[in-house]
Amino acid sequence: MLTNTKHDWTKEEVLAIYNKPIMELLYDAATVHREFHNPNQVQVSTLLSIKTGGCPEDCGYCPQAARYHTDIKGNDLMSVQQVKAQALRAKSSGSSRVCMGAAWRNVKDGPEFDQVLEMVRTINKLDMEVCCTLGMITENQAHRLAEAGLYAYNHNLDSSEEYYKEVISTRGYQDRLDTIGNVRKTNVTVCSGGIIGMGENVEDRAGMLMALASLSPQPESTPINALVAVEGTPLEEQQPISIWEMIRMVATTRIVMPQTQVRLSAGRTDMSREGQAMCFFAGANSIFAGDKLLTTPNPDVNQDMEMFKLLGLEPMKPFVKKAQPASVEAQYSAYQDQGEKPRWTRPEHKIERNEVAKEAGKSLKAGV
Secondary structure (H helix, E strand, O other): OOOOOOOOOHHHHHHHHOOOOOHHHHHHHHHHHHHHHHOOOOEEEEEEEEOOOEEOOOOOOOOOOOOOOOOOOOOOOOOOHHHHHHHHHHHHHOEEEEEOOOOOOOOOOOOHHHHHHHHHHHOOOOOEEEEEEEEEOHHHHHHHHHHHOEEEEEEEOOOHHHHHHOOOOOOOOOHHHHHHHOOOOOOOOOEEEEEOOOOOOOHHHHHHHHHHHHHHOOOOOEEEEEOOOOOOOOOOOOOOOOHHHHHHHHHHHHHHHHOEEEEOOHHHHHHHHHHHHHHHHHEEEEEOOOOOOEEOOOOOOOHHHHHHHHHHOOOOOOOOOOOOOOOHHHHHHHHHHHHHOHHOOHHHHHHHEEEEEHHHOOOOOOOO
């Protein structure tokens, strides 16, 4: 299967994929995954809360909102040395990326932001990818983060544009898109995904994926979170989603965003190894490791490494970029001019080879 990145998905098209018979959906997603990724490698990140609690936003899922009564203990911004120590610990456990989160509505220029920039520079020197999720940022702030060596910026869309206002009122959907746009004006990659299980319907899930897939380029990383209902938040009584909903969401994300790293994020604590294995088969190739995701529980890193060993998975090295697959014509030209044999010229891909040759308007030589 040759898969080109498509940016004009409709909600109906995404729903048709999501609602396929599960075996057919898994086969299609796994096929796309192997076209663009090494199925035996998973990128491992560590999420670190560098400033916890006291956020002025009203995100209905978040225990860090100052207006909700949760048992989250707030803390001021961590020191650079504290962050470095945590990064070294993460690296020794197999993580290739550290993602630093601060409970801010938006970044404010000043001593705290300068401190975050120094954190970025410090982790960068450890030969690790550095990601930040700090709330809304301006174009100038995005450039400053890029100059410090930031690899990725996380800013989730959370849900569809229609359902978003049911969960958050203190920030608009366009605000999130604007922040992603500011990041795209730099060389920093984009990490953006959302949460399922907040009371949305399947159409809303499709709408979120449609919005993410419509971005050009598409996000390099997309976290798929299952809501972890926290007592004291407006969504505390939401029932957990089933593992099949997560598998369908991962598989659909893989198909509509073929080159993106699809990350299993919040909610893994309640997933069996078998369920996670199905998610990896369906196209998930990134996880958060460590005992906490900012404030919610997460599987122990040793448990994850045991699971990797059982499944024959290995942690991905840092700074692995996915290249755009060559066009049919470019692959054929390489074969003709340099004697190289692209994947689709091998005997086991005879049917695909004929389709490719037809698409390119050329015929392959007999016996190739």
